[in-house]
Amino acid sequence: MAKQTKKKKSIGWEYAPAPESLAQANIAKRYDHFIDGKWSKPSGGEYFRTTNPASGKKISEVALGSNADVDKAVKAARAAYNGAWGKMGGRERGKYIYRIARLIQERAREFAIIESLDGGKPIRESRDVDVPLAANHFFYNAGWADKLEYAFPNRQVAPLGVAGQVIPWNFPLLMAAWKIAPALATGNTVVLKPAETTPLTSLKLAEIIEDSGLPKGVVNIVTGAGETGAAVVNHEDVDKVAFTGSTAVGKLIQRSLANTDKRITLELGGKAANIILEDAAIDQAVEGIVNGIYFNQGHVCCAGSRLFVQESVYDEVMWKLKRRMETMIVGDPLDKNTDIGAINSREQLRTIKRYLKAGQKDGAEMYQPACDLPSNGNWCAPTVFTNVSQSSRIVQEEIFGPVLAVQTFRTVPEVIEKANNTPYGLSAGVWCDKGSRLFQITGSLDAGVVWGNTFNQFDPASPFGGFKESGYGREGGLHGLAAYLDM
Amino acid sequence: MTKSRQSARSFQSDYANSPPVDQVGVAERAARFTARSIKTECKRAGLDMVLNMIDLTTLEGADTPAKVRQLCSKSEHLHDSILGLPTTAAVCVYAPFVKVARKALGDSSPVKIASVATYFPSGHTTLEQKLEETKRAVGDGADEIDMVISRGRFLSGDYNYVFDEIASVKEACGPARLKVILETGELATLDNVRRASDIAIHAGGDFIKTSTGKISSAATIPVTLVMLLAIRDHFFKTGKMVGMKPAGGISKSKLALHYLVMVKETLGPEWLSNEWFRFGASSLANDVLMQVAKLESGRYQAAQYFSKD
Numbered sequence: 001m002a003k004q005t006k007k008k009k010s011i012g013w014e015y016a017p018a019p020e021s022l023a024q025a026n027i028a029k030r031y032d033h034f035i036d037g038k039w040s041k042p043s044g045g046e047y048f049r050t051t052n053p054a055s056g057k058k059i060s061e062v063a064l065g066s067n068a069d070v071d072k073a074v075k076a077a078r079a080a081y082n083g084a085w086g087k088m089g090g091r092e093r094g095k096y097i098y099r100i101a102r103l104i105q106e107r108a109r110e111f112a113i114i115e116s117l118d119g120g121k122p123i124r125e126s127r128d129v130d131v132p133l134a135a136n137h138f139f140y141n142a143g144w145a146d147k148l149e150y151a152f153p154n155r156q157v158a159p160l161g162v163a164g165q166v167i168p169w170n171f172p173l174l175m176a177a178w179k180i181a182p183a184l185a186t187g188n189t190v191v192l193k194p195a196e197t198t199p200l201t202s203l204k205l206a207e208i209i210e211d212s213g214l215p216k217g218v219v220n221i222v223t224g225a226g227e228t229g230a231a232v233v234n235h236e237d238v239d240k241v242a243f244t245g246s247t248a249v250g251k252l253i254q255r256s257l258a259n260t261d262k263r264i265t266l267e268l269g270g271k272a273a274n275i276i277l278e279d280a281a282i283d284q285a286v287e288g289i290v291n292g293i294y295f296n297q298g299h300v301c302c303a304g305s306r307l308f309v310q311e312s313v314y315d316e317v318m319w320k321l322k323r324r325m326e327t328m329i330v331g332d333p334l335d336k337n338t339d340i341g342a343i344n345s346r347e348q349l350r351t352i353k354r355y356l357k358a359g360q361k362d363g364a365e366m367y368q369p370a371c372d373l374p375s376n377g378n379w380c381a382p383t384v385f386t387n388v389s390q391s392s393r394i395v396q397e398e399i400f401g402p403v404l405a406v407q408t409f410r411t412v413p414e415v416i417e418k419a420n421n422t423p424y425g426l427s428a429g430v431w432c433d434k435g436s437r438l439f440q441i442t443g444s445l446d447a448g449v450v451w452g453n454t455f456n457q458f459d460p461a462s463p464f465g466g467f468k469e470s471g472y473g474r475e476g477g478l479h480g481l482a483a484y485l486d487m
Numbered sequence: 488m489t490k491s492r493q494s495a496r497s498f499q500s501d502y503a504n505s506p507p508v509d510q511v512g513v514a515e516r517a518a519r520f521t522a523r524s525i526k527t528e529c530k531r532a533g534l535d536m537v538l539n540m541i542d543l544t545t546l547e548g549a550d551t552p553a554k555v556r557q558l559c560s561k562s563e564h565l566h567d568s569i570l571g572l573p574t575t576a577a578v579c580v581y582a583p584f585v586k587v588a589r590k591a592l593g594d595s596s597p598v599k600i601a602s603v604a605t606y607f608p609s610g611h612t613t614l615e616q617k618l619e620e621t622k623r624a625v626g627d628g629a630d631e632i633d634m635v636i637s638r639g640r641f642l643s644g645d646y647n648y649v650f651d652e653i654a655s656v657k658e659a660c661g662p663a664r665l666k667v668i669l670e671t672g673e674l675a676t677l678d679n680v681r682r683a684s685d686i687a688i689h690a691g692g693d694f695i696k697t698s699t700g701k702i703s704s705a706a707t708i709p710v711t712l713v714m715l716l717a718i719r720d721h722f723f724k725t726g727k728m729v730g731m732k733p734a735g736g737i738s739k740s741k742l743a744l745h746y747l748v749m750v751k752e753t754l755g756p757e758w759l760s761n762e763w764f765r766f767g768a769s770s771l772a773n774d775v776l777m778q779v780a781k782l783e784s785g786r787y788q789a790a791q792y793f794s795k796d
Contacts, residue, residue: 012756013532013747018524124522283716284512291515319723327752336524433507453509 265473705735734767
């Protein structure tokens with residue numbers, strides 16, 4: 001960078017703290033399971049803590065689900081399916097789903113606060129992305145409830161029955177919405193198990209479901225860890241399994257369901273390529289890189305974690321990226337100015353740190369902007385690795401943290417080969433000013449979602465899902481409805 | 488015309504290779520600036536900065552010497568019942584009023600005198616007349632000249648003409664600093680805004696400025712962002728700082744603070760002074776003063792307590 005000729009005296013103008021008030025966050029000391037329209041104590045009498053990853057402090061405790069609890073929930077779901085819900089017409093079902101959507105909107109602020117408190121994501125994201133998008137998924141699917149015959153013309157459609165759904169900790173409320181909304185629109189009933197570290201917004205959603213007057217047993221929420229999830233997936237009276245989470249667990253589920261007739265959709269890991277061509281609008285591409293990898297601390301299965309930059313613009317992209325990273329604010333998730341919040345759990349932080357070490361050991365250069373990390377809680381500064389090789393673990397494996405691996409390329413065939421050289425195939429991004437070339441490249445990438453000149457855009461009407469080890473089945477749009485229907 | 492277009496195409500300076508701009512991406516980035524929450528001491532410091540960056544402007548056909556004198560007085564005495572307020576950066580007037588303003592402000596005022604020149608706002612006249620007007624304004628005591636570019640020539644692709652014209656006006660400015668008004672509302676695309684910015688910077692503009700304020704589409708955050716990025720790229724290549732002046736349409740404190748957020752995060756805090764950033768505005772000052780009074784007293788005061796000049 002050219003040396004600045006004269007250093008003017010000027011104030012730094014640091015932003016003052018702007019914390020969101022906790023006054024609206026109504027959190028009980030203890031939560032039971034939500035089964036058959038009632039709050040139901042765990043059969044084993046055990047509870048586990050859920051903590052604030054920004055401070056390590058306990059927020060609340062939730063019921064630990066046993067096989068008996070799951071069995072009770074599945075029975076309630078079956079009874080509802082055979083009862084009122086199963087007999088209800090689509091228009092009536094739609095009314096309930098609309099009602100849930102509106103109630104989420106009414107209590108949006110409370111949901112956003114609790115989401116950030118329990119999961120560590122910046123309040124700006126939970127407020128502007130997670131919660132509105134969750135409401136939109138209910139709105140979108142509500143609209144289809146009485147129009148399924150138009151959605152799938154000339155097909156006889158019928159619900160599958162009881163859906164067992166297991167969701168991850170990176171978008172707790174949003175994933176619950178992705179799962180529950182299409183299941184209800186198509187006439188199924190649900191047993192949902194939220195992630196162990198982020199159960200609270202699912203339980204708040206249960207409160208809304210209670211308020212909406214949805215018939216009892218249609219949606220049941222059982223909390224717990226991996227064993228509880230396994231009980232949901234393996235329960236013999238579950239007709240459909242929908243799982244979002246790690247590829248390792250996805251493989252386990254697939255193995256255990258191999259000899260059953262359960263329908264299954266898996267939305268697993270990713271290691272997306274984000275490709276910058278030399279004619280791209282570089283400043284906006286840099287913004288796309290940042291949104292691609294640092295959104296939600298990089299806890300995003302479709303995060304653009306592998307950056308490919310065409311050789312001729314590499315220097316420009318890197319100085320612009322580093323400068324942009326210097327403006328990012330890491331800290332209190334509840335501060336409205338925070339760009340990067342807390343890492344979701346201590347365990348995940350350990351995983352990320354392991355990869356930071358592995359990257360350096362492989363000879364890659366690590367860059368992190370100077371930023372003050374809080375002393376308590378789980379934190380990781382935004383990180384970029386340059387000088388990485390395709391064989392390095394930080395390029396091959398999903399880190400699920402704010403860690404970007406940068407490679408360069410010279411020709412388009414070269415970058416397509418590198419981008420596809422991964423076991424994953426969930427998403428990808430291409431930045432290019434020339435439309436014809438953009439479409440040529442996007443068409444050659446083996447990924448379920450490919451963004452052109454943007455990244456991490458989601459819409460309820462757009463299907464989402466992966467290839468290869470990123471899973472199968474689609475969520476969102478008509479594809480998402482089809483996954484809950486027998487045709 | 489045909490000849491000049493050919494010359495534009497064959498011209499190989501930096502500004503002929505202006506990078507593409509993605510409008511959707513710019514809008515997204517712009518939205519992030521407005522999501523910043525500016526509170527307490529940061530807000531107060533920001534409001535003081537805004538006041539100190541204002542080019543207090545009157546550019547009406549009905550302007551009178553008395554109105555210009557009032558404006559000069561306001562620029563130095565924004566609201567004397569609040570102690571410690573800064574002055575505005577400058578007053579901005581039509582060229583015939585520069586003498587009046589100089590007499591009102593004297594020679595030692597911190598407030599600069601900016602004069603629009605080059606047949607503002609349309610710019611439709613000969614180069615000779617533009618240079619003549621510029622020289623007269625500087626001779627009458629203007630510290631800064633706000634010129635308009637020839638948008639017709641720019642849109643016809645005659646970039647060399649636009650470049651040469653700016654360079655000539657810059658020469659005519661002598662010691663005065665030159666602000667180049669792109670009139671972005673007439674440039675149609677952000678790609679054009681970027682190219683016009685590059686031309687103005689390379690031709691020697693000390694500031695680039697969005698608008699005349701005379702057409703309905705004036706300064707916006709996305710347009711200003713594109714111009715700031717041109718300034719940043721130039722600084723990175725040459726180490727030379729160029730100033731920025733959004734003008735027109737910024738009348739509320741909150742919006743002005745979001746502009747400061749954008750400047751800080753795009754160019755860095757070095758640009759957060761009136762040497763490098765200005766607001767061209769007539770009604771912004773009073774809105775900022777109301778906010779300052781609110782922070783000082785805890786209560787909002789009615790508009791009638793602030794002088795309208």
